[in-house]
Amino acid sequence: MYDFLINIFGNQIVAYFVAAAIPLFLFILPYALFAVLAERKVSAHMQDRWGPMRVGYHGVLQTVADILKLIQKENIRATLTDKVLFNLAPYLVFVGSFAAFAAIPFSSWFIGSSIDIGLFYFIAISSFVVAGILMGGWASNNKYSLLGAMRSVSQIISYEIPTAIVILTMVMITGSLNLQTITEQQTAYFWNWNILGGATFGIGKFLLIPLMLGAFLIIYISTLAEVNRTPFDIPEAESELVSGFHTEYSGMKFAMFFLAEYANMLAVSFLIVVLFFGGYHSPFGYIGNSIGVEWLVPIEQFFWFASKGIFFVIVQMWLRWTLPRLRVDQLMTVCWKYLIPYSVAILLLVGLITLI
Amino acid sequence: MALKTEEMVLNMGPQHPSTHGVLRLELELEGELVKNVIPHIGYLHRCFEKHCEAMTYPQIVPYTDRMDYLASMSNNLGYAIAIERLMGIEVPERVEYIRVIMAELQRIASHLVALGTYGVDIGAFTPFLFLFAEREKILTIFEETSGARLLYNYIWVGGLAQDIHPDFVRKTKEFVEFFKPKIKELNDLLSYNKIFIERTANIGILPADVAINYGITGPNLRASGVKWDLRKDDPYSIYDRFDFDIPVGEGLVGTVGDSWDRYYLKVLEMEQSLRIIEQAIDQIPEGDVHEAVPKRIKPPKGTIYTRVENPKGELGYFIISDGSLNPFRVKVRGPSFVNMEVFGELCKGHFVADIIAILGSIDIVLGEVDR
Numbered sequence: 139m140y141d142f143l144i145n146i147f148g149n150q151i152v153a154y155f156v157a158a159a160i161p162l163f164l165f166i167l168p169y170a171l172f173a174v175l176a177e178r179k180v181s182a183h184m185q186d187r188w189g190p191m192r193v194g195y196h197g198v199l200q201t202v203a204d205i206l207k208l209i210q211k212e213n214i215r216a217t218l219t220d221k222v223l224f225n226l227a228p229y230l231v232f233v234g235s236f237a238a239f240a241a242i243p244f245s246s247w248f249i250g251s252s253i254d255i256g257l258f259y260f261i262a263i264s265s266f267v268v269a270g271i272l273m274g275g276w277a278s279n280n281k282y283s284l285l286g287a288m289r290s291v292s293q294i295i296s297y298e299i300p301t302a303i304v305i306l307t308m309v310m311i312t313g314s315l316n317l318q319t320i321t322e323q324q325t326a327y328f329w330n331w332n333i334l335g336g337a338t339f340g341i342g343k344f345l346l347i348p349l350m351l352g353a354f355l356i357i358y359i360s361t362l363a364e365v366n367r368t369p370f371d372i373p374e375a376e377s378e379l380v381s382g383f384h385t386e387y388s389g390m391k392f393a394m395f396f397l398a399e400y401a402n403m404l405a406v407s408f409l410i411v412v413l414f415f416g417g418y419h420s421p422f423g424y425i426g427n428s429i430g431v432e433w434l435v436p437i438e439q440f441f442w443f444a445s446k447g448i449f450f451v452i453v454q455m456w457l458r459w460t461l462p463r464l465r466v467d468q469l470m471t472v473c474w475k476y477l478i479p480y481s482v483a484i485l486l487l488v489g490l491i492t493l494i
Numbered sequence: 495m496a497l498k499t500e501e502m503v504l505n506m507g508p509q510h511p512s513t514h515g516v517l518r519l520e521l522e523l524e525g526e527l528v529k530n531v532i533p534h535i536g537y538l539h540r541c542f543e544k545h546c547e548a549m550t551y552p553q554i555v556p557y558t559d560r561m562d563y564l565a566s567m568s569n570n571l572g573y574a575i576a577i578e579r580l581m582g583i584e585v586p587e588r589v590e591y592i593r594v595i596m597a598e599l600q601r602i603a604s605h606l607v608a609l610g611t612y613g614v615d616i617g618a619f620t621p622f623l624f625l626f627a628e629r630e631k632i633l634t635i636f637e638e639t640s641g642a643r644l645l646y647n648y649i650w651v652g653g654l655a656q657d658i659h660p661d662f663v664r665k666t667k668e669f670v671e672f673f674k675p676k677i678k679e680l681n682d683l684l685s686y687n688k689i690f691i692e693r694t695a696n697i698g699i700l701p702a703d704v705a706i707n708y709g710i711t712g713p714n715l716r717a718s719g720v721k722w723d724l725r726k727d728d729p730y731s732i733y734d735r736f737d738f739d740i741p742v743g744e745g746l747v748g749t750v751g752d753s754w755d756r757y758y759l760k761v762l763e764m765e766q767s768l769r770i771i772e773q774a775i776d777q778i779p780e781g782d783v784h785e786a787v788p789k790r791i792k793p794p795k796g797t798i799y800t801r802v803e804n805p806k807g808e809l810g811y812f813i814i815s816d817g818s819l820n821p822f823r824v825k826v827r828g829p830s831f832v833n834m835e836v837f838g839e840l841c842k843g844h845f846v847a848d849i850i851a852i853l854g855s856i857d858i859v860l861g862e863v864d865r
């Protein structure tokens with residue numbers, strides 16, 4: 139696709155900028171608007187309510203109206219806050235969660251940057267968010283924010299360990315850190331997906347299936363905690379800490395935290411889709427290939443990728459509106475006593491199986 | 495060199511989402527561990543008791559509504575019984591039956607709010623809206639009969655404000671049938687949820703002897719394993735005619751008297767209230783609800799103390815009459831106020847998140863704490 143863009147613009151750097159901007163403006167921002175509305179609609183229908191109904195048909199423009207309202211709002215900063223850190227924090231969180239999309243392959247035709255250390259980049263850049271949260275909580279000079287930030291940081295750092303171990307397991311199976319390569323290995327039909335043991339056929343595939351299911355559950359739970367969603371939304375615990383680290387933020391800065399949360403949810407869902415559910419590959423083969431229209435295939439791939447990603451986002455919302463919240467120490471128990479030992483066990487077993 | 499550390503004092507409330515009103519808690523924290531809790535009450539003080547001295551007896555009834563505003567019917571009932579005993583009024587049978595049905599419906603409505611908001615405190619938002627939808631049905635029944643949805647002013651001294659709506663019996667029966675399966679739904683969704691049990695079992699344990707020493711009453715006392723319910727132990731109105739059980743806390747998932755027990759006891763009590771309503775609704779006799787309402791309420795000189803089992807505990811009215819149209823003194827023993835006292839005791843050594851879990855399980859209404 140770069141060749142295509144370079145041909146159009148005649149300049150490599152401009153082409154790179156455009157390539158980076160396309161997913162952001164054509165997909166991620168519309169997605170964030172969609173997700174905020176979806177959350178409200180999903181929760182409403184789970185709770186026998188209608189949700190937003192006034193702005194547009196069944197409230198479809200509600201988020202747009204909310205964002206417009208937030209842009210107009212005064213940017214309040216309390217006197218005793220640390221000015222630099224306070225202003226910087228939302229941008230760090232925003233950048234950290236949106237930059238993660240650069241390495242994600244949306245279709246065989248489109249990937250922001252097909253770097254060989256894609257997975258590594260993903261983990262590193264999403265850790266950026268931790269710094270932003272800690273800065274925001276500390277700079278707010280509010281005890282609730284500080285408690286929220288403390289909880290958030292300890293939570294995210296702890297849950298990165300099982301995530302990283304599961305990712306390491308997947309790297310052992312696929313032998314690659316490049317997200318596009320990992321996706322291409324799971325090509326064609328759904329029984330080639332990593333959740334069902336990958337594309338190589340043999341006794342190893344069947345041994346891998348239960349381990350992959352376990353690994354998937356571990357990474358799904360720990361990414362849930364990493365993006366601060368219920369039952370792990372302790373940093374924001376509305377009923378205890380009001381809203382944790384972003385209590386003191388208003389206007390567009392608050393909106394940035396808010397949009398970053400939804401972008402994060404999608405980013406981790408995409409990561410799971412790439413690692414376990416065949417990335418952008420269709421489960422049944424492509425219409426474009428069977429009717430001989432080549433250019434339809436990337437569009438189908440994009441459709442499948444987005445659908446799988448959004449499916450996991452909806453599951454996150456479903457969990458949020460069903461489950462109560464854990465306590466801080468119980469959260470740490472789940473991570474250190476259950477997720478980490480199990481993920482290490484899976485890592486070792488997968489290592490043995492790959493030797494076969 | 496050791497690092498210098500100090501305790502963090504955190505002000506929780508009065509503008510905090512889960513202090514259930516305008517309660518302010520002063521928490522002394524070490525990290526997230528609570529060293530001490532000092533509750534500050536009084537933000538909602540409205541001088542109810544002093545105000546009563548300047549009003550005639552019937553004028554006080556709407557003011558009793560505003561104490562425990564989630565259980566207005568029961569507040570009315572307690573006050574009406576106090577004045578009736580002072581004046582020696584015999585209330586018609588029909589009125590007694592309607593009063594009992596109203597009080598038990600009110601108990602269910604109050605418990606629904608308590609359970610729902612408790613879910614929100616723990617982080618589960620959905621049960622809250624489910625339960626409020628069911629409470630809505632009770633409020634509709636009340637609205638048809640009394641004209642109000644929250645503050646009814648329905649139970650008067652000697653009778654009722656007006657007779658029940660023609661649809662009352664049918665709608666109440668429909669509600670009972672509708673509500674029975676909902677209790678199981680609530681148990682599936684929240685009560686036996688693993689995370690919910692983790693958060694509430696063995697948290698804020700209130701032993702029976704401590705509960706008795708502090709004068710705790712109502713579901714909080716029964717959750718500690720003490721079988722004490724005024725409807726059985728000091729019957730008022732016609733409660734002695736009905737067949738129902740007094741559930742007590744058994745520590746099904748933790749220790750007797752923990753937060754989960756206090757929560758689950760309310761679920762069990764709703765079942766018993768349904769039983770009472772089912773028995774009473776078919777037996778309402780014919781009669782005139784205004785028959786015994788005195789034209790002029792002027793009790794003889796004397797004092798009276800009556801107590802009724804409110805959804806939140808024993809509601810006591812101590813009234814001194816000097817023989818005039820206004821009471822000389824009205825003193826209310828509010829169950830929320832008394833139950834609140836043990837809160838500091840329960841919280842010591844728990845985490846900040848547990849404070850919310852304990853406060854929600856005690857189920858206070860600040861309108862009654864402050865009066």
